[in-house]
Amino acid sequence: MTLAHIAATPTSPVLLAGLVTLCVVEVGLLAWALVDLYRRPSSQVSGGHKVPWLILCVLLQIVGPVIYLVAGRERPATARAGRLHADVPAPRPVGRPDAAAAADRLFAASAGGADPGASVSPSPSGAAIELRDVRKAFKGAVALDGLTLSVPHGSVYGFLGPNGAGKTTTLRILAGLARADAGTVRVLGRDVGDGADVRSLVGYLPDVPAFYRWMTAPEYLRFAGSLFGLSGEGLEDRVATALTLAGLSTTRTRIGGFSRGMKQRLGVAQALIHGPRLLLLDEPTSALDPIGRRDVLDMVASLRGRTTVFFSTHILADVERVCDTVAILDRGRVVTESGIDALRRSRGGISRLSIEVDDPGRLREALAGAPWVRSTQAGEGGTLLVTCDDVDAAQRELPALVGRLGLALRRFAVDELDLEDVFVDLLDGDHP
Amino acid sequence: MTGLAPFLHKEMRETLRTWRLWVLPGFLLFSAVSSPVVMYLTPTLLDRLGAAQQGFSITLPEPTALQSYIEYLGNLNELTLFALVIAYGGIVSGEVRGGTAALTLAKPLARAAFVIGKWLSQALVVVVGAALATLICALLTRLLFDAGPAARLAPAVSLWVAYALMLLAVLVLLSVELRAPAAASGAGVGTYAALLVLAQFDVTSRVTPAGLPAAGLAVVQGESAHWVGPLIATVVVGAACLVVAVLRFRRREI
Numbered sequence: 273m274t275l276a277h278i279a280a281t282p283t284s285p286v287l288l289a290g291l292v293t294l295c296v297v298e299v300g301l302l303a304w305a306l307v308d309l310y311r312r313p314s315s316q317v318s319g320g321h322k323v324p325w326l327i328l329c330v331l332l333q334i335v336g337p338v339i340y341l342v343a344g345r346e347r348p349a350t351a352r353a354g355r356l357h358a359d360v361p362a363p364r365p366v367g368r369p370d371a372a373a374a375a376d377r378l379f380a381a382s383a384g385g386a387d388p389g390a391s392v393s394p395s396p397s398g399a400a401i402e403l404r405d406v407r408k409a410f411k412g413a414v415a416l417d418g419l420t421l422s423v424p425h426g427s428v429y430g431f432l433g434p435n436g437a438g439k440t441t442t443l444r445i446l447a448g449l450a451r452a453d454a455g456t457v458r459v460l461g462r463d464v465g466d467g468a469d470v471r472s473l474v475g476y477l478p479d480v481p482a483f484y485r486w487m488t489a490p491e492y493l494r495f496a497g498s499l500f501g502l503s504g505e506g507l508e509d510r511v512a513t514a515l516t517l518a519g520l521s522t523t524r525t526r527i528g529g530f531s532r533g534m535k536q537r538l539g540v541a542q543a544l545i546h547g548p549r550l551l552l553l554d555e556p557t558s559a560l561d562p563i564g565r566r567d568v569l570d571m572v573a574s575l576r577g578r579t580t581v582f583f584s585t586h587i588l589a590d591v592e593r594v595c596d597t598v599a600i601l602d603r604g605r606v607v608t609e610s611g612i613d614a615l616r617r618s619r620g621g622i623s624r625l626s627i628e629v630d631d632p633g634r635l636r637e638a639l640a641g642a643p644w645v646r647s648t649q650a651g652e653g654g655t656l657l658v659t660c661d662d663v664d665a666a667q668r669e670l671p672a673l674v675g676r677l678g679l680a681l682r683r684f685a686v687d688e689l690d691l692e693d694v695f696v697d698l699l700d701g702d703h704p
Numbered sequence: 705m706t707g708l709a710p711f712l713h714k715e716m717r718e719t720l721r722t723w724r725l726w727v728l729p730g731f732l733l734f735s736a737v738s739s740p741v742v743m744y745l746t747p748t749l750l751d752r753l754g755a756a757q758q759g760f761s762i763t764l765p766e767p768t769a770l771q772s773y774i775e776y777l778g779n780l781n782e783l784t785l786f787a788l789v790i791a792y793g794g795i796v797s798g799e800v801r802g803g804t805a806a807l808t809l810a811k812p813l814a815r816a817a818f819v820i821g822k823w824l825s826q827a828l829v830v831v832v833g834a835a836l837a838t839l840i841c842a843l844l845t846r847l848l849f850d851a852g853p854a855a856r857l858a859p860a861v862s863l864w865v866a867y868a869l870m871l872l873a874v875l876v877l878l879s880v881e882l883r884a885p886a887a888a889s890g891a892g893v894g895t896y897a898a899l900l901v902l903a904q905f906d907v908t909s910r911v912t913p914a915g916l917p918a919a920g921l922a923v924v925q926g927e928s929a930h931w932v933g934p935l936i937a938t939v940v941v942g943a944a945c946l947v948v949a950v951l952r953f954r955r956r957e958i
Contacts, residue, residue: 448810496811500811
């Protein structure tokens with residue numbers, strides 16, 4: 273083939289037009305795909321990563337942009353959620369009685385069916401969790417500093433502490449995701465290092481649960497159940513029950529379109545799919561709105577008496593609402609551990625009284641020398657707040673003192689200390 | 705390896721339902737279609753476009769089925785392997801970083817099953833994708849040219865598959881060691897480049913995996929190929945990477 277031959281051949285207008293059209297289409301598609309990829313947030317790109325799509329578009333020439341434009345783009349989660357909510361009522365968890373019934377079904381099935389943990393012997397001490405002198409540090413920063421605690425079987429145990437106290441580290445160690453540098457960690461009578469045996473008995477929900485965005489809720493629960501060795505009709509029954517418990521039975525959208533509250537409820541459901549003997553919940557209500565918080569707490573409350581729940585949080589009201597025992601953690605150590613009522617009472621018998629009289633100033637002066645008074649504080653509208661060591665003495669002597677001073681007693685009440693008072697009282701001195 | 709079967713099932717479904725399906729098979733398909741078509745059209749295009757030019761001549765040999773196969777293997781060795789390195793850099797670390805691994809590994813799934821499941825699922829994609837792409841390439845080549853040395857294409861592509869699976873194992877190890885997916889991809893590109901350099905030397909191309917791509921090209925051309933040494937080295941390196949990845953991942957905190 274010579275140039276003379278080529279020169280003698282007229283260029284086909286059809287071929288030229290075809291090539292130009294191909295170039296225009298290719299450049300147009302590439303530009304469209306690249307601009308779309310640039311503007312689109314990663315969360316709305318299939319797979320969540322832009323780089324593979326960029327490479328695909330650039331290297332595959334005309335094919336890459338077409339693949340991206342067809343399969344690589346996802347609708348915004350909010351739009352999907354909006355569509356979902358337009359189709360069906362907003363998904364809500366079942367009410368407390370139904371939740372309890374669903375929890376019953378999950379745990380009854382595990383008791384009667386193949387129980388993966390049947391061979392595990394109970395702890396000699398009867399504790400579901402035993403931590404003894406557990407230490408953990410990250411690059412020199414101490415997270416756990418000789419943590420020791422014992423969680424009784426069947427309790428809903430609150431693990432309370434400020435941010436950075438070591439709660440999440442403790443939960444991760446218990447779940448087998450991290451290792452303690454020193455100390456003993458036993459779950460249901462077994463060392464956590466024993467591996468899958470212990471994990472088959474435990475349900476775990478991290479503080480921010482991350483799911484496969486492409487799955488639906490039933491698909492994720494099926495996957496979770498299959499990892500616990502469940503299959504067939506038994507698995508399907510459990511999936512349906514767990515979905516009912518989480519109020520996600522009617523939800524058909526992918527998890528990528530879920531709200532934070534829906535993800536949290538799905539997180540509880542996946543932790544319960546196998547009817548665990550121990551449920552580890554790491555701040556399950558943090559960052560939820562009040563309704564989402566109530567939903568998750570109702571789910572936890574429905575588990576009372578069915579399994580042991582170890583529940584970390586820094587929200588005191590949540591602990592008061594669902595827990596029967598609490599440990600307060602600070603700087604990697606347990607500051608105190610007891611039942612909630614006992615904890616309130618045990619703070620040296622401290623109580624607070626509020627008394628409303630016509631001259632609170634005179635009463636305050638008169639109380640200055642009383643041995644049972646720790647402090648007094650002026651409240652609103654003539655009310656005097658009295659913190660005392662001996663509530664019985666205060667109840668006997670305070671009205672008598674008012675009488676001796678000739679004051680008019682308008683109101684007298686003993687205020688119960690709430691957990692927040694106890695929490696602040698315990699930790700306040702250590703935190704400047 | 706507790707939990708391998710359900711985890712592998714999940715991985716395969718993830719491949720089918722996310723971008724993963726499109727990347728490597730997309731490149732394989734592109735190579736399979738473009739190689740024979742480009743070989744077939746190139747002389748005609750040059751002929752037509754050259755007609756407008758004056759003052760020089762181009763003489764091209766008539767394209768053959770063998771050239772189509774060589775072009776296909778060349779595309780596999782360069783474009784597709786590069787795509788594999790970029791796409792699978794975050795094969796383990798992506799899931800750990802994204803938080804999904806924490807929920808999965810808190811269940812009775814062995815760490816070894818997690819690592820092996822990741823590798824196996826994508827190995828399956830490579831094997832099935834390469835088989836389909838090779839079939840398409842062979843059919844298109846037969847349509848445009850003739851069957852040519854089609855019988856030699858299968859062993860040549862098999863050598864490429866072995867090389868790709870070894871590279872995938874290297875990426876799994878890098879992804880276990882390096883927490884950032886981009887860092888793992890970068891290290892993977894470095895490994896790929898290092899293998900290209902090793903392939904330039906006669907000694908290293910005979911006793912390391914680096915010689916396998918060239919051996920595949922020699923096989924398809926019917927030349928004597930030193931493929932045994934590189935193949936053994938590829939299998940050994942791939943297996944070693946997987947073993948080390950499993951051992952390291954078992955120690956890793958999630």
